[in-house]
Amino acid sequence: MTLVLGLTGGIATGKSTADNFFKKHHIPIVDSDKIAHHIYDPGKQGYNEVVTEFSSAILDSDKKINRKRLGEIVFHNPQKMQRLDEITHPLIYQEVVNKLNKYREQAEKIVVFDAPLLYETGGQRLCDFVLVISLPESLQLKRLMERNNLTESQAQARIDSQMPLAKKIxxxxxxxxxxxxxDELEEKLKEILLKVEAEG
Known part of the structure; x- marks a missing residue:
């Protein structure tokens, strides 16, 4: 039986660092962010629907979707964010299901499903367990500003667009x-991995 460990948290709380730990332990990862990037590829259904909805103003000169420009539109407008979610989430969800089924066919013992919006999109239904990586919001804000070169208000808007971390916890x-x-994070993840493996 393949066990699916959902990995979530807030933006900039350290999910990528956790992913690197799981990769070192040869555990496959289904990354919803990477899938989301691919559905924005020119010619894909997601690309066509998003451009139709938000206009060619979100495109770069090479006709690719400028995610930062799109983000500036949706992160400050809940209705537009909802519309983007309505377009993209079903496409992402189906691709996640396809990838998880592939790993089940390969009889993988554990698969990590990395999804920043796991609970917001109902992705926890695909998981046997859910792991949340947490940070105090002040530190989360600081890391996000540094990582993405954002102003405080831009970073706060991105944090506020997600379910509060306390609810996920x-x-x-x-x-x-x-x-x-x-190193401390990896030690904690080792303990969790042992607990999940014991369930298998």
Whole structure:
């Protein structure tokens, strides 16, 4: 049986660092962000529907979707964010299901499903367990501003567009605080991996 470990948290809380840990342990990862990037590829259904909805103003000179420009539109407008979600989430969800089924056919013991919006999109239904990577919001804001070169208001808008971290923590099977070093995070993840493996 293949166990699916959902990995979520807030933006800039350290999911990518957790992904690197799982990769080192040869655990396959289904990354919803990477899938989301691909549905924006020119010619794809997602690309066509998003451009139709938000106009060619979101395109670069090479006709690719400028995600930062699109973000500036939706992160400050809940209705537009909802419309973008209505277009993209079903496409992402189906591709996630396809990838998980592929790993089940390969009889993988554990697969990590990395989804920043796991609970917002109902993705937890695909998981046996959910792990949340958490940070105090002040530190999350600081890391996001530094990582993405954003102003405080831009970073705050991105944080506010997601479900509050406290709600995700309340729903999760496992919670890891990521205020320490990478080594400390990896030690905590090792313990969780052992618990999940024991269920297999």
């Amino acid at each position: 309340a729903k999760a099977d496992f919670v890891v605080d990521n205020t320490g070093t990478i």
